[in-house]
Amino acid sequence: MKRNISLMKHILGENFTKRNRFTRQCIGEAMIALMQDRDYEEITISDIVKKAGVSRMTFYHYFQSKTDALNNYLHEIIESYLEECSRSLGTDSFYDAAHVRHAFLFFDQYAEFFLTLADASLYCLMIDAINDYMIRFVDPVYPRSHYELYYYGGALLNVFLKWEEDGKTEPVDAIVEVICRCCNIPLS
Numbered sequence: 754m755k756r757n758i759s760l761m762k763h764i765l766g767e768n769f770t771k772r773n774r775f776t777r778q779c780i781g782e783a784m785i786a787l788m789q790d791r792d793y794e795e796i797t798i799s800d801i802v803k804k805a806g807v808s809r810m811t812f813y814h815y816f817q818s819k820t821d822a823l824n825n826y827l828h829e830i831i832e833s834y835l836e837e838c839s840r841s842l843g844t845d846s847f848y849d850a851a852h853v854r855h856a857f858l859f860f861d862q863y864a865e866f867f868l869t870l871a872d873a874s875l876y877c878l879m880i881d882a883i884n885d886y887m888i889r890f891v892d893p894v895y896p897r898s899h900y901e902l903y904y905y906g907g908a909l910l911n912v913f914l915k916w917e918e919d920g921k922t923e924p925v926d927a928i929v930e931v932i933c934r935c936c937n938i939p940l941s
Contacts, residue, residue, distance in 0.1 A: 758839040774829070776817050779805045781826025784819065785869050793819070823875065827882045830866070834859050835890065847895045848905075850940050854929045856912060861925075863915045871914055883910050905936060 783805035813940045887902035
C-alpha cells in the first residue's frame with residue numbers, strides 16, 4: 754500500500770506539521786477523556802479546549818465541530834496503522850490472516866477510543882472511516898468490488914468491537930480464525 758502523500762497531509766493540506774498534529778491529538782484525547790464522564794451532546798467546545806490546554810481559536814483553526822475533531826483523531830489512528838503496516842508487514846498482501854491479526858493487535862492499543870465512540874452511539878464515524886480507508890487505500894492496490902470491501906471492513910470493525918466489549922476473553926488468533934473462515938481467507 755504505497756502512498757505518495759500521507760492521509761492527514763491530504764486531508765489538512767500543506768500545513769500538516771508535527772506541532773499541529775500534536776495539538777490536534779491533544780484535542781482528540783481531551784474529547785475522549787471528557788466522553789468517559791458525560792454524554793457527547795453535553796460536552797462543549799469550552800470543555801474541550803480547557804481539557805486540552807488550547808485556546809478556542811486554536812480549536813476552530815483546525816476544526817469546525819466536535820465531530821470534526823473526533824474524525825481527525827480517528828484518521829490519525831488509521832494513518833499510524835498504515836505506517837505500521839508498511840514497516841512490519843510490507844505491501845505484498847492485504848487480504849490475509851497476518852493482516853487481520855495485525856489490525857486487531859494494532860487497534861487494540863486504541864480500544865478505549867473505539868469503545869467510547871461506540872458507547873456514544875458514534876458508530877457511524879468508525880464505519881465511515883473504515884469505508885474511506887478501504888476505498889482510498891485498499892481498492893487501488895488490491896482491487897475488489899466495493900461491496901466486498903465494505904463487507905470486509907464492516908466485519909472487521911464489528912468483530913473487533915465485540916471482542917473488545919467482551920473483554921478480549923478469546924485469544925486474538927481464535928478471532929482471526931473466525932474472520933478468515935467467514936471471509937474465505939487462508940489461515941497460513
